Every structure is written in structure tokens, then in C-alpha cells.
Amino acid sequence: MSTIRQQLASPLQLLALATAGIILLPLGYVTARALSADRAVWSRLWATRIPELLFNTVSLAASVAVITLVLGVSTAWLVTRVEFPGRRLWEGALVLPLAMPTYVLAYVYSYLLGFAGPVEHLWQLVAGPQARIFSPHSYGGATLVMALDTFPFVYLLSRSALLSMNVSFEEVARASGVSRLSTLWRVTLPLMRPSIAAGVALVILYVVSDFGAVSLLRYQTLTYAVFQQMTGRSDNTAASILSLLLVGLALIFLITERWFRQRSRFYQTTGRYRTPQRHRYGWLGTLAVTGYLGLIVGAAFALPASLLIQWSLSPEAQATLDSRFFGFVWNSGVLATSAATGGVLIGLPLAYLASRRPTMLNLSCLQAAYAGYVLPGPVAALAVLVLFTRLAPIFYGSVLILIVAYVIHFLPAGLQSLEPALQHISPNLEEVARTLGLGMRDTWRRVTLPLVRNGFVVAWVLIFLQTMKELPATLLLRPVGFDTLAIRVWMEASEEYFQLAAPSALLIVLLSLPALALLVSKDWRAA
Amino acid sequence: MPFVCSLPPLRQTILSGLLLLFAAGIFVPCAPAADKLTIYSGRSERLIKPVLDAFTANTGIQIELLSSGTTELVNRLKAEGDRTSADLLITNDAGSLELARTAGLLRPLNMREIERAIPSQFRAPDNAWVGLSGRFWIVAYNSTMVKADQVKSLLDLADPKWKDKIAIPNSGSEYLQAGVSVILTTYGEEKTKQFLQGLKTNADTQVYQKSSQIVEAVAKGQVALGIVNHYYVYRHLAAQPEAPIAVLMPDQQEGGMGAIMNVAGVGIVKSTKHLDSAKLLVEFLVAKAGQKLFADLDKEYPLHPDVKADPALVERKSFRAALVPLTKLAELREPTLALIEQVGLR
Numbered sequence: 001m002s003t004i005r006q007q008l009a010s011p012l013q014l015l016a017l018a019t020a021g022i023i024l025l026p027l028g029y030v031t032a033r034a035l036s037a038d039r040a041v042w043s044r045l046w047a048t049r050i051p052e053l054l055f056n057t058v059s060l061a062a063s064v065a066v067i068t069l070v071l072g073v074s075t076a077w078l079v080t081r082v083e084f085p086g087r088r089l090w091e092g093a094l095v096l097p098l099a100m101p102t103y104v105l106a107y108v109y110s111y112l113l114g115f116a117g118p119v120e121h122l123w124q125l126v127a128g129p130q131a132r133i134f135s136p137h138s139y140g141g142a143t144l145v146m147a148l149d150t151f152p153f154v155y156l157l158s159r160s161a162l163l164s165m166n167v168s169f170e171e172v173a174r175a176s177g178v179s180r181l182s183t184l185w186r187v188t189l190p191l192m193r194p195s196i197a198a199g200v201a202l203v204i205l206y207v208v209s210d211f212g213a214v215s216l217l218r219y220q221t222l223t224y225a226v227f228q229q230m231t232g233r234s235d236n237t238a239a240s241i242l243s244l245l246l247v248g249l250a251l252i253f254l255i256t257e258r259w260f261r262q263r264s265r266f267y268q269t270t271g272r273y274r275t276p277q278r279h280r281y282g283w284l285g286t287l288a289v290t291g292y293l294g295l296i297v298g299a300a301f302a303l304p305a306s307l308l309i310q311w312s313l314s315p316e317a318q319a320t321l322d323s324r325f326f327g328f329v330w331n332s333g334v335l336a337t338s339a340a341t342g343g344v345l346i347g348l349p350l351a352y353l354a355s356r357r358p359t360m361l362n363l364s365c366l367q368a369a370y371a372g373y374v375l376p377g378p379v380a381a382l383a384v385l386v387l388f389t390r391l392a393p394i395f396y397g398s399v400l401i402l403i404v405a406y407v408i409h410f411l412p413a414g415l416q417s418l419e420p421a422l423q424h425i426s427p428n429l430e431e432v433a434r435t436l437g438l439g440m441r442d443t444w445r446r447v448t449l450p451l452v453r454n455g456f457v458v459a460w461v462l463i464f465l466q467t468m469k470e471l472p473a474t475l476l477l478r479p480v481g482f483d484t485l486a487i488r489v490w491m492e493a494s495e496e497y498f499q500l501a502a503p504s505a506l507l508i509v510l511l512s513l514p515a516l517a518l519l520v521s522k523d524w525r526a527a
Numbered sequence: 528m529p530f531v532c533s534l535p536p537l538r539q540t541i542l543s544g545l546l547l548l549f550a551a552g553i554f555v556p557c558a559p560a561a562d563k564l565t566i567y568s569g570r571s572e573r574l575i576k577p578v579l580d581a582f583t584a585n586t587g588i589q590i591e592l593l594s595s596g597t598t599e600l601v602n603r604l605k606a607e608g609d610r611t612s613a614d615l616l617i618t619n620d621a622g623s624l625e626l627a628r629t630a631g632l633l634r635p636l637n638m639r640e641i642e643r644a645i646p647s648q649f650r651a652p653d654n655a656w657v658g659l660s661g662r663f664w665i666v667a668y669n670s671t672m673v674k675a676d677q678v679k680s681l682l683d684l685a686d687p688k689w690k691d692k693i694a695i696p697n698s699g700s701e702y703l704q705a706g707v708s709v710i711l712t713t714y715g716e717e718k719t720k721q722f723l724q725g726l727k728t729n730a731d732t733q734v735y736q737k738s739s740q741i742v743e744a745v746a747k748g749q750v751a752l753g754i755v756n757h758y759y760v761y762r763h764l765a766a767q768p769e770a771p772i773a774v775l776m777p778d779q780q781e782g783g784m785g786a787i788m789n790v791a792g793v794g795i796v797k798s799t800k801h802l803d804s805a806k807l808l809v810e811f812l813v814a815k816a817g818q819k820l821f822a823d824l825d826k827e828y829p830l831h832p833d834v835k836a837d838p839a840l841v842e843r844k845s846f847r848a849a850l851v852p853l854t855k856l857a858e859l860r861e862p863t864l865a866l867i868e869q870v871g872l873r
Contacts, residue, residue, distance in 0.1 A: 048871030115749040138732060218734065220873060228873075231596040232699020233864065234626070389606045397607045480565050480593040480612055491594075495571070495739050 013362075016349045020368035023408050026383030027247070027371055033386065034244040037237045045241055049225065053242070057221040057249065060142055060214075061204045067147035068203045071296060072154025073196060077184070078293065080162040083278035084286040090293045091159075095520050097300035098152050099512035101469040101486070103212025104505045106145045107493035108304040110136045110216060142219040146207050148300035153206070154199035156520070161195035162188070167277070180279075194260050201257030208250050209376030211472040216493055222246040227378040227472055236382060243379040250374040305509060311502030320500055328504065332468050332484040335399070339406035340464040343414045344456060346407060351418040356427060366415070373412045377472035380409040385477065402477045409473060410466045414459035421455020458519065465515045469508060563589040564804050567604065569597030569618035569701070570791060571737075574825045581820060582811050588804050597623045597701045604632045604796065614799040615808060616656075620701035621790050622708065622856030624656035629857060633794035638806065644813040649790050649830045651854065658790035658853070659812050660827035662756040664706045665786065666775040667742055672751040681710070681777045681787070682718075684752060685725020694733040694741045694753040695726055698872040702756060706787045707867060708859035709851045713784040716866065723870040734873045739763075746770040756789075761826035761839055776846045785847035789856075790830065 079091045097105075113119050113136040120133050134140050169191065173183040189196075214224045222242055229239035281289060311317055347369065354366040375383060384405040388396050395401050425448065433443040471486050478487065485504040492501035568575050572594040579590045593600070597618040604611055604627065616633065618624055627633050628651050635653035642654075649658030666678055672692075678684065684693050696703045711719045733750055735741050741753040742763045748771070760774050778784045793812060795805045811817045815834055822829035828836045828843055836843055 044868055048868060052871075115744065116747050135732075215736070218732070218736065228697065228699050231599040232697070234598060234602060234860075238868075385606070393606070393608065394610060396610065397603065397612065475595070476599070478593075480567075481591045491572075495573075495737050496743060 012349050012353060016353050016362065016365045019346050019350060020365040022404070023371055023411070024368050026380070026387045026408065027375065029386045029390070030240050030243050030247075030379065030383045033237065034240040037241055041237050042241060045238060050242075050245065053220060053222050053225050054245070054249075056139070056219065057208060057223075057246075060139065060146065060219065060221060061207045061253075063139075063143045064146045064150065064207050065200045065204055067143065068151040068154045069196065069200055071147065071151040072199060073158045073189075073192070075151075075293060075296065076155050076158035076162055077188075078289055080159055081278060082285075082289065083280045084289050086290065087278075090290075090297070092520075093297045093301070094155050094293070095152050095516065096297065096513075097149055099509050099516050100149060100301060100304060101212060101471075101489075101505075101508060101512075102145065102149050102210050103216055103471060103486075103490055103493065104308070104509065105149050105300070105304055106136075106142075106213035106216040107489070107498065107501060107505070108307055109141065109145050110493075110496075111307070111498050112136075112303075113141065137218045139219065142214055142217045145213050145217065146210065148296075149213070150203045150206050151296075151300070153202045154196060157195040157199035157202075158192055161192045165191055197260040198257050201253050201260060205250060205253045205257065205373065208246070208253065211377050212490065216490070222249065223376045223378060223472075226376075226382065227476070230378060230382055230476060236386070239378075239382055240386075243382055246376060246379060247374050250376065254370075254373050305506075308502045308506040308509065311499045312506050314499045314502075316499040317502050321503060325503065328483055328485050328488050329507065331482050332486070335402065335406070335474075335482070335484060336464045336467040338399070338403050339410065339467040340414075340460045340462075342403055343407045343411050343463040344418070344460050347411055347414045347418045347459060351415055351422050355419065355422040366419070369415055370412045372409045375409060377409065377470060378476065380405050381473040381476040384408065384473075397479055399479055399482065402474065402479065402482070405473045405477055406463075406467045406470065409470070410463045413462045413466055417455045417458040417462065418452075421452040421459075425451045461515050461518055465512055465519075468511065562587065562804065563591060564614045564801055564808060565591045565612045566593070566615045566617055567600040567613045567796075568592055568594045569600055569616075569620070569623065570594070575617065577824055578812070578817070578821050582808055582817075585811065586804075586807060588807065596699070598699070601627050601630075601632070605630055609798040611796060611798060613796045614801050614805045615793055615795055617659075617791070617793045618701070619662075619789070619791050620705050620856070621656070621658065621792060621853035622705045622860055623701050624792050624794055625651065625854050625857035626860060627794060628653075628655040632797055634797045634799065634802075636795065636806070636809070638809070640810045641813055644815075644818070644831045646830065646832065648852065650792070651794075656792050656794035657809060657813060658792040658830050659818070660791050660822045660825065661788055661830055662702075662758055662791065662827050663776070663786045663788055663848070664702060664754060665757045665760070666777050667745045667753045667755050667760045667772055668775050669745050669748050669751050670771045670773050672748060675773070675775055678752065678775055678777065679780045680783060681706075681754065682714075682722050683777075684729065684754065685722045687725070687729070689729045689752060691729065691731060691733075692751040693726070693729050694735060694744045694750040695730045696738060696741065696754065697734050697736055698867045700736075700738075702789055703754075704860060704863050704867070705789050705856050706754075708856050708863045709784070709787045709849050711859060711863055711866065712851050712855070713849065716862075720866060720870060723866065723872060727870055727872055742772065746772040757840070758826040761837070764839070765826070774841060776841055778849070779846055783847075785849040788848040788853075790853060791827070 075094050079087055079094070111117055113133060115135065123133050124131050136144070165188070169187050170183055173187045174180070178186065208221070209223055211223050211227060214221045215227065222245060226239050226242045226246060229242060230236055233239070350366050350369050353362040372380065384401055388401050429447055429451070430443050433447045438446065468484070469486055471490055474484055474487055475490070478484070485508055488504040489501045489508070566579070572592060575594070576592065579592065582588065583590055597620055600616065600618070601623055604613060604616065607613070616624070616627060624633070633655040635655045636657070638654065641650065641657050645657055649661070650656065664681070666681065666684065668675070668678065698704070707719065707723065710722060733744065735744070738755040738759040741755050742759045744750050745753045746763060746767070757774055760772055763770060763772060776786050778786060793809060795802070795809065799805050812821055813831065815831060818829040818831040818834045821827075822834065823837050826837050826840060828840065
């Protein structure tokens, strides 16, 4: 009994509870609003929009999953099991697409593949002047863009699975006379299955909650529809209903991902680690592999990036580089800094309590904080909006509301690295410090903090990066005069002013690169 | 915050700096300067900023602009209530202005300048909003693909022969909602529903967020026809005079309903703390010079009777406008949205 009272009295505990509450409340409000909606609204939505939206969302997720699976696993296998010139370079280059926000890739491709665009012109030289290629503003276009942007998730997970796998399994198979291809199929791939599944689930989660690409490619998914409902209708009942469906859908994939991630632990073998033997390719093989990897990295990063540079250097784009532009840079910086700092400060007590006092209560608070994963941008915006107009209307239209939305939305990404950072330090170290006569504060300063610093930095950078790229919540909640780089890209690109959008887009990509390097070396999961 | 104090001095400075930035980010924009107006604008920044810059150059009054969707901004004003930092609302659609007025968000104005400049059918009875420029919902056609006499009425676009040949705006766009309201009043529910169903089938995936994209698609021949506000076509032609795109003024046939008109307009937000400056801006916009600037910049029709429209436009006297009063667009919004949702327009 006394322990319970002690726990409740702890200010840290209260803080954690309040945080969990603030994060769960918006979700609760949206749910309540959707469930209390008139049955007529539900049935009208079922009769008109929902089947189409569900079908579009699920089929996009499915096709992107299949493509990323093929791209991710094959590239991972090539860089870990084959030796060819430039292998290490490709190993890094395959991560680069993660620096491209989906809306940037989408707008580059709507130019490249667009009606009377460069690709169509090339194709017309081959197939005659009337020939048409498929429109990027379609299922196919959205699939292409999302797949190119997200395959590194599968690549990274497969790669680490291939690197940490005990190679003796494969060697045994080979020694028993099984062919190379058969070994891959019957031994390697089954061993990688949990990692691949986790990667694909992550991709799907990303696709389902994406707003940038689908809005620019005009492909109707649930996330896009929620945004359209919020901006085009005066009451947000329908938006709440669609949000609830979206949350449900995202939850399914989140649980799938977690489940596979848990299972993947069983597959880690404890045998002595050896670098897997890499098969050396001849010049023909090298050429083929280089061509394949070059095509992927070129389409997903090099080509878009060089177009952005070219556009940024155009006189139209140069003319926009005035003090206003730097205002947008400043806004992006202020928002991302605030959200990252706020996220780390809020995530810390949650992660600390969950690892030091893993009671049911503390663990549930931590789990609650992961709710942001199933709140895609527009839904997070809607939720925060509803919450604030009910409880604290005074903050409506201020930066605070936007930052709260960011923190709710991106806290999970931060916790991903805060949590293990704290868990990896044995409490013994702190206890030893205390027995040796250090005070609470000194223990924190000289023992705990230096040990968790890396986790902190990574969490901060992650939230900073995500916030800088964030689009839908910013669009819906930004206060007067708070346009960000992402907003500028989207606004210019949605009117097809490709050149004008380029400098902002390029800057986002450039700022993402060092952060990406840091994350890949530490915790890439939420990049 | 115990661990902040326990950090080494340098890091402490950095962290405090960040915290300060955090606080600054929250509180700075809430303190508007005295000679500064905040405008919520439902028209795209490109179409409004030059006029506002001219106002700033004339008066020295700075303007902070928030460009976003019209409905979204009205929702926002409602939610913000008296605490809003907005001083004026500029939108593309009289219906939304009237909705804002009936929701009590706008301030009635008693200004002779307005009454003298803008004819009464283009403003609210109490002048809580004032129309600034007129636009018509027209059919843009690609002149290499379609002849002008192939389409007489907007309703013709629902004809199956235009399957996959038309582009339309998405159903969130206020001028589509206003246009459908006018059709609904003129032709009744059944016929409007048929029209929307035909439109939906014919447009299929060619549903756009921005009118400029529709015009682009028509000019490139991606589609043959598109429904847009007239000025997008003229803006495109001003930039690319050779483009094979032209304006077809619909519903001018004998007994036809006439072209659907809407206005872009302005209203002063009720809780404004800068009433005098806001009035100055309205005065600037309705005066002859402002009208010329506002209308010409976007190739719209000025509402001031003495100001001539850009000569590139179809002569205003040469065509009829539909007879549905602008103030009625607000009360028609609900039934229109219900219909749009029933049909399932995107």
C-alpha cells in the first residue's frame, strides 16, 4: 500500500500520467466523435466513399509491400553476399531515398512522368508521336513513388538480418550439396522472414499514413480523404469517422510489425560470429549488379536530387531566395527544435519510469505514448484541434497546438531510441554511484546522463527531422506567418510550379542527409 | 528541471537557449504590432499578395497573410472566436462569406465608400462582407480537340460522349459547391443529381485540387474540357498566348440559366483590434485604383461599375449571368453538400 502511495506521490509519476493522458485524450475524442455520429452519416459514407477509400488504401499498401519486398531483399542480399567493386558505396547509397520526403519524390515524378513530360517525349521517339505512358496521377504512380521512397526500410532490416545471421546454416546446406539458389530459397530467406515481415509492416504503416505523395498524385486514400473532409466541410464528423477507420487500419499493421519483431528474437543464433563469405562476381556479374543498383538508387535519389539542383539554379527559383525564404527556414527550424526538445523532455520520464520502475501503470503510460504511430498527420491534427477547442480554446491558433500535435505524432520515433538507451544501463551503475557517496543529482550528471546521451541525441534528431518534413498537421494547424519549408514545397508543387518548389525541397533533403547518416549508424528504425 | 541544472555549463547554455526558443516560438506570433493587419485568405497567395503589397506601399501598414482553404479558414475563425488574431477574411466565394456572416464572425460596416463603389447585389445587406471581383464558372476547352458549338451548357458535360475527356475540381472547392447550388436552385434535385453522377463518371480520376492544374491539363490536351473559373484560362493565356485553350461561356442558349457567377470578397472580422486600418484596406480595395489592380491582376471582372475589365476578357455585357442571389449560396450550402456526398464526388 505504501509503495502505491509513494508512486502516486512522485512528481515524475504524475508527469508521466499527464503525458499519457494528453496523448490518449485526442484519440479518445476522435473515437467518441466518430461513434456518436448520426447513423445516417455512417451509412452515407459506407454507401459512397468508404469502400473506394478502403480499397485504394489497402491495394496501394499491398502493391508497395510486394515491390519493396523484392527491392529491399534483393539489394540487401547483393551487398552482403556478393563481392563486387564499389560494394561498400552502394551499401550506403541504398539508404539515401529515406532523405527524400514522399511529397518531393511525388512532385518530381509528376513532372517526369506527367503528360507531355520528358519520359513521355522519349517514349514517343520510340513508339510514335501519339504514344502515351501511364499517368503518375494514378494507382501505378502512387505505387512507384511510395515503393522507391520506402524500400530502404526493408533493405536495412534484411541487411542486418543477413549480417547477423549465423552463416553455418548456409554452409551446412551448401556442403550437403544443395545448390546456391536452393540454399537462398530454403535456408536464407526463411531465416530472414521475421525481419522482412517487420520491414514490410513498417512500409505499410508508412504508406497508410502518408499524405504528401497521395495528395500530390491525387490518389484517394483514407489519410488524404480525412484531410479533404477537414478542409472542405464545416463539421468534422465525417473526418472523424474516416479517421477512426484509418486508426483501426494502422493499428492492425502496427501490431503485425510488433509481433514479427518479437518473433525475430527467437531466430538470433548465438554461434560464433563470422563475416559471411561473399561470392565474387566476374565483370559481367559486376556490370549487371551495378546496373541494377544504379537503376534503383538513380530512380529513387540521384535523378530526383539532380533535378532539384537544376531547378534550384533556375532564375525563377533564385528569385524566391529572399528574406521570406529565410523566414520559412527559420520557422521550420523553430518548430522542429521546439518539437524535438519537447518530445525528448516528455519522452524521458516515460522511458525512465518504464525501465526503472516497470509497474503496470508505468508500462501502460509508455505504451500509450506509442499511440502516435497510429495517428497519421491529419488525424493527429484533427484530434489536437478537437481537444484544444473543447478544453483550452485559448491556445487555438498558437504555435503550442502545433507543437503538441508534432510531439504526439513523433514521440514514438523518439521513444524508440530513448527506451533502449535507458534500458541498456544497468541500474547497478547508479546504485554503485550512490553507495560511493554521490548524491542523486551527481549520479544523474556523472553516471546516467553520459550513458544515455547518445540515445538522447538520436531521439532529438529523429523528432527534429520528422517535424521538418511534416506536412498535413502543419497545413491544418499552422498559426499566421508560420509557413515552413515543407508547406512551401507542397503549395508550389500542388500548382505545378516545379522550379519554385525546388529550393525548399532541396534544403529539406540536404538537412536530412547528415541526420540520416547519424541515424543509420545508430537507430534507423524510425527514419 | 533538475537535470538541466546538472549539465555542464556549455550544454546548459545550449539547452536553455533551446528552451527559450521553444517559449519564443509559442508566444511571439501572438503579439501583433499596432500597424499590422492579419488576413486570412482563401485565395492563393499568388493571386492576392501583389495587391496587398501595393496597399502596404501606400499606407505603410504591414500585412501578415495566412493563405489556406476557404472553408478551413471559416472553421478556424469559428473555433478561435474572439481570440483570433485575424483582422480580415478574404475568400473566393460569396457563400462562405455569407456563412461567416450568419455565424456572427464578421462586422457590419457603415461606409459610404463601399455603397458608392460596389452595387448592392454584390455585398451583404449590412456590408459585413463586400464583393471585390466577379468570376464566372466556365467551360475551358482545348480548341484543337473540341469546337465551341459542341457544348452549350455546363450540364452537357455529363453526356457519356465526354467520358474520360473532362477535368473537374474536387468537391471541397467552394466554387464547385457554389456552382452546384446554383444548378440545384435552377433545375431541382433530380436533374442536379443526374448531372453530378455524369460528371463523376466522365471525370473519373481527373479530379483536381487546383484550378490551374485543370487549365494546364486542358491546354496540354490531356483532357478536352474542364470546368474552372474563367480567369485561370486568361492567366494561362497571358503566360502562354499560343496555348490551344479558350473560354466557352455556358448556358447562354435561349431559356438557359446563364453563366454561374461568384465573387471574391472581403469582410472585417468582428473582434478586430485594428478596425481603422482594416477599414482603410477595404476602402483601398473598393476604390477605383484598387478595383483595377485587384481585378486585372487575376483577370477578373471588377465590380465597381466605372472600372473596365481587362480587354482580353469576354465583354461582360455580351453574356448573361444566372439569377441566383449571392446571399442565397449560404443557405444552399447544406443541401448542396448532402447531394455532393450522396453522389460521392471526390
